Amino acid sequence: MNVDRELDTRGLTCPMPIVKTKKALLAMAGGQILRVVATDPGSVSDMKAFAEATGHELLSSETSGKEFIFFLKK
Amino acid sequence: MGAAEEVTGLDASIARRIDEVVARKVEERLAQLKPKGPPSMTIIATKGTLDWAYPPFILASTGAALGWDVSVFFTFYGLNLLRRDLSSLKVSPLGNPGMPMKMPFGPKWFQGINWDIPNAVQSIVPGFESLATTLMKQTIKNKGVADVADLRAVCIESGVNLIACQMTVDLFGFSQSDFIAEVSEYCGATKFLPMAQKADVSLFI
Numbered sequence: 314m315n316v317d318r319e320l321d322t323r324g325l326t327c328p329m330p331i332v333k334t335k336k337a338l339l340a341m342a343g344g345q346i347l348r349v350v351a352t353d354p355g356s357v358s359d360m361k362a363f364a365e366a367t368g369h370e371l372l373s374s375e376t377s378g379k380e381f382i383f384f385l386k387k
Numbered sequence: 388m389g390a391a392e393e394v395t396g397l398d399a400s401i402a403r404r405i406d407e408v409v410a411r412k413v414e415e416r417l418a419q420l421k422p423k424g425p426p427s428m429t430i431i432a433t434k435g436t437l438d439w440a441y442p443p444f445i446l447a448s449t450g451a452a453l454g455w456d457v458s459v460f461f462t463f464y465g466l467n468l469l470r471r472d473l474s475s476l477k478v479s480p481l482g483n484p485g486m487p488m489k490m491p492f493g494p495k496w497f498q499g500i501n502w503d504i505p506n507a508v509q510s511i512v513p514g515f516e517s518l519a520t521t522l523m524k525q526t527i528k529n530k531g532v533a534d535v536a537d538l539r540a541v542c543i544e545s546g547v548n549l550i551a552c553q554m555t556v557d558l559f560g561f562s563q564s565d566f567i568a569e570v571s572e573y574c575g576a577t578k579f580l581p582m583a584q585k586a587d588v589s590l591f592i
Contacts, residue, residue, distance in 0.1 A: 324531045328449040332541050335452040366453045 314372070314384055317345035323352045323380065330356045331363050334385070338369060341387050346372070349383040356381055427456040428588040429579070435464030437478040437523060437535065438486070442592050443468065444538040450588075451545035458586075459542075460579045462552035465592075466559065469551055469566040473536045477520045481509045491525040543569045550574060 322330040364371035432443035
């Protein structure tokens with residue numbers, strides 16, 4: 314996947330991964346893709362709800378060991 | 388065809404026509420009533436301890452991240468959350484049986500122990516509250532939970548409207564210079580309640 318921007322939220326807990334994701338998306342253009350890495354287990358459901366509420370597309374959500382990786386399309 | 392049947396047919400046709408018109412009118416009215424702009428949330432923050440500083444700031448910053456219009460009304464002890472210096476916020480397990488007393492250091496088995504210290508003991512040990520506060524701050528840091536001041540800064544940056552209750556500012560002898568400059572307004576319940584009335588989500592913390 315062609316990633317336009319990367320965001321590392323490892324070690325951060327609610328609400329910071331979502332707050333930082335929102336901020337990162339704000340600086341991006343429509344159609345661009347953001348990759349977010351998190352370690353907060355709550356971010357799995359939070360990211361899905363965030364995407365639904367804000368109209369961004371959650372392209373994928375995967376778990377790799379203790380990390381959660383999300384691809385969001387603005 | 389008898390006269391009775393004709394009337395029935397006419398009734399049905401009138402009923403159908405009325406249904407159509409009513410359905411259209413209702414839809415038009417609903418479209419007019421639909422809220423314009425983003426969803427909104429109002430929060431009343433009434434507590435001034437380190438633990439209770441978190442819910443209003445977490446919910447407000449999350450709401451702002453979702454694109455909502457958020458206003459927080461700080462009243463009574465909640466005013467402490469608007470002070471310039473937040474380092475004096477404390478937490479106490481005294482008379483707070485819901486709060487676990489766990490050590491933020493040492494081996495895992497040790498950290499898992501919940502120190503059930505009787506209220507009577509907590510109340511006579513000098514500095515017990517400060518000790519509990521230090522331990523809580525360390526736990527917050529260890530778990531990667533944001534600092535209260537940082538969360539408040541996030542709220543300010545994301546446009547959360549911070550409102551102070553004028554009556555309690557006067558009641559507790561505060562002056563506006565005790566609070567951060569980002570307080571958007573000092574007002575009363577009469578100003579706040581109509582805002583809460585129009586909000587989609589309204590919380591009391």
